[in-house]
Structure formats: C-alpha cells, structure tokens
Amino acid sequence: MRRIPVRTLSFLAGLLPLAVLVEATFRGTLGANPADALINQTGLWALRLLLITLAVTPLRRITGWRWPGKIRRQLGLFAFFYTVLHFAAYAVLDQSLDPGAIWADLWERPFITVGFAAMVGLAPLAATSTTAAMVRLGAWWPRLHRTVYLLGVLSVLHYYLLVKADIREPMIYALILGALLGLRLLPRPWLRRLSPLRRQRMGTPQPVPRR
C-alpha cells in the first residue's frame, strides 16, 4: 500500500475542527447560544494550532523525528486561518460588521486590542511562509518569524483577559505555552537526553528475530 504523505494527513486534520463546527451549526447542536459557541470554538482552535506549531521544534529536538518539520508551515497557516475565522465570527455575529463598533471595541477593550494585535502580527508570518519569501528575506526571515513567541503570549493573554472568574482553562494554555518556550532555552544535548527513542536507538542493538 502506498503511504499517505504526512502533509496530506495534517491538512485533513487541520480542516477537521472547521468541518465539525459547520456540521454542528447546521444540525443545531451548538447549544442555546450557537453564535458564542462559534466565536469561542474558532478562537480555541486558533490558539491550539498556534501551540501545536510551537511544539514542532521541541518535538524535533527531543525525538530526532523529521516529519514534524515538514508540516510546521502548514500548521502555522492553519493557526492563522482559524484566527481569521475567529475574528470574522466576532465581527459578523457580535458586531454585525459595524466598522464603528469594531473600531470602538478595539480601543476600549484590552482583550480585543490584544487579540487583534496577535492576528495582525500573524499576518506577515503567513504572508512570508513561502519558500520564495524565505529566500528573499534571507537572515531576516528567522528574525521575523521569531515574533511568533510574542504572538503566542498575546493569544493566551487575550483568552485570560476575557474569562469572568474561572481562570483554569487559560492557565492550562499558559502552562503549555510556558513549557514550549522554556524547552527552547534548554541546551540541545539535554533535550536529546529526554528522548526514550534516542536511548533505545543508541543502546544495545535489538536482536533480529529469527524465522
């Protein structure tokens, strides 16, 4: 059987949350407040995909796997895609596309300001995600794309600022983000030592089973 390329798999997986949301919308299973559910769910998936994107590098360093690197660009683009969906849902369902109301919200509500800043910050990263842009930007490309760490912080802050009293869920995302950023600060040999796979591979050779 032919192996399905990892990028095809991750592309389909990335579309899955949207498919589930669309299906639930048309079946009317989003609960009493489907508009809020759509805004919240697209936002959560944007944040989750951003964190998954940020997990690629530590995962590669720890396991030595190469496949996560192949889907990093696509994961980042999906994070941006769900961010735009999240903003569009807010603009349409919360503000009925009233530019004045959106503008006022942007300046009056810190959590909207922070969330909008994160989206604006992701746009140039999405725009320069092509190989041609990487070549053109040269040494500037990694510098530009390192802003994603800050955008991750802004995204979690946006979530934290909007909850009323129960901060458990945003704190879980904050912890994951902290771990993903913290792993980057560790020396690479330490990371490799974290890997159970490496140890097995470097240890005594496994006997070949006899027939």
Next chain:
Amino acid sequence: MLIKRPDPIPPREVTSEDLYKSRRRFLQQAGASMAILAGSALWPMGAARAGVRIGSPKHSRFSTDEDLTSREDVTTYNNYYEFGTSKSDPSQNAGQLPTDPWSVEIAGEVAKPGRLALEDLLRPQDFEERIYRHRCVEGWSMVIPWIGFPLASLVKRLEPTSQARYVEFTTLYDPKHMPGQRRDILDWPYVEGLRMDEATNPLAFMAVGLYGDPLPNQNGAPLRLVVPWKYGFKSIKSIVKIRLTREMPETTWHEAAPNEYGFYANVNPNVPHPRWSQARERRIGEFFKRDTLMFNGYGDQVAHMYKGMNLKRWF
C-alpha cells in the same frame, strides 16, 4: 396580547413518577425515611423536585408579550457557578441537590428572627406568572415565564424594624451536592442584596417555578430572586437566608471584582463592563445582537428609584 397560560399541573408531576409507579421502592424509601427521620430532619424525600405546588397562577400586568425563550434553553443554558462554570454544568450537576425539606433563616432587622419552613413561607402567598426579560452581565438575554410572588409582600410579612435599609440574601452552601463550591472560584456562599426600596418595588419577584412547573434545580430551586431590571447575577438562587440590614451588604461578585461588578448592577447600555460593552445583547434563540434597553426596558417602574444618582459611579 396573547400570553401562553401554563397548564394546571397534572397529578403525575406532584408525586414524582418513580414513586408513583414503584410501590415497592416507595415502601422501602418510606421505611428508610422513617428510620432516619428519628435522628435527622434532613432526609431528602423526593429526588430532584422541590416540594412546591404551583397550582394555577394568576397573570400579571408586568408580563411582557415578547416571544418566550424555549424551555430547553432556559433550563440548559445557566450560570450557576455552585454547579460548575460552564453553561451546561448546572443542568448536568444539579439533579441531586435535595430541595425538600427546605427552610429559610430570617435574620437581622426584623420583628421575629428565626427559621421559616418553605411551606410556611409560601402558604400565604398567591402565585402569579411573570414573563420577564432576563439580561445576563455577559451580554445575552432570555424571556422567561416565572411563577412566584412579589418580594414586597414577603418583606412586609417579615415586619422590618425602622433600622432596616437593605435586604441581604444567601444561597445554600453544600459542597457535597454543589461541586462548584469545592473550589474557591467565588467566596462561598453566594450573597446578594437589594436596597429596601428596590426590594419592595412591585417588579422584584420571588420565583418558585417557571414554565408552569416548580423550578428545576439548575434554575435555583426551590426559591430564588428575580430582579428583571438588574443583571442576572443579582437574581440569587436557592435562597437559605434573608437578612435585613442597616448597612449595604457585601455581595459576592462585587467582592470578587469591585471594579467590574457593582452593588446596583442595573442594566445600563451606557455603562460598559470594563472588559466588554453592554450596549447590545444576544437574545438566546437569535443569531445577531440587539440593542440593550436602559433598566432592561423597565425604566417606567424603576427609574424613579435612581433619580439624581450618578449611574456611572454607582454601576
């Protein structure tokens, strides 16, 4: 103007169906209750339903003729942090709360402080149906057919002393049946309060039912407050204590975030919550938002109480 009249409550609703059908289990439970009643008055008889009989409530001139929010939405989309912070938690977790027997402690500036069994508290009251708009501080709203009686008539029965200026309400504290209370999200038990003139305003309402039935637990059974011109968090649920005070009570959300939730919490489209606008609201069942009305549209009945007050300061 056509208002849906709730059907008189059928007998099968009065006795819980299980008890009605299963004589064997009924006898077992009755035996067990008798054994336990000797030592404790707290044996929960019926499982999830309050010992409240609704009868056929009168209609009220204060009812709105707007479309009702569906019973399903009213009973499954709830903020009741005692049962969890998500909207679906209360309907999933509240079923086991014993609400019968129930009593309410009467305290503070009243003629006769003491404890009032719920039956005694309700007996003199004529029930009426009030279809009220309900506006949550989070920016959504419903239209709910409550059943109950005016708070004013209860306050009068308590014979307030001349010192009584506020009414303070307290929700049940029962971490065993209220899983949300096992964590310090808010400073339990939940406390709310009204100024005396607010409490005796004809709109202030004590609810024991909705949609013609006793209150489901997730909606605050067996007894809750409904203050339709204020944000929903003022309408405290499952009340176990009513205290009349000289001083303004410290209320739970105000204590949690004084810059975000005031004592008055009147619905006001012109005073935003620090983190979101209050100018518009999403009526549950509608997809787009609509404009929020001053005092949730009840200005004719309540605006006079706040004349001369700076509502930006006293939000």
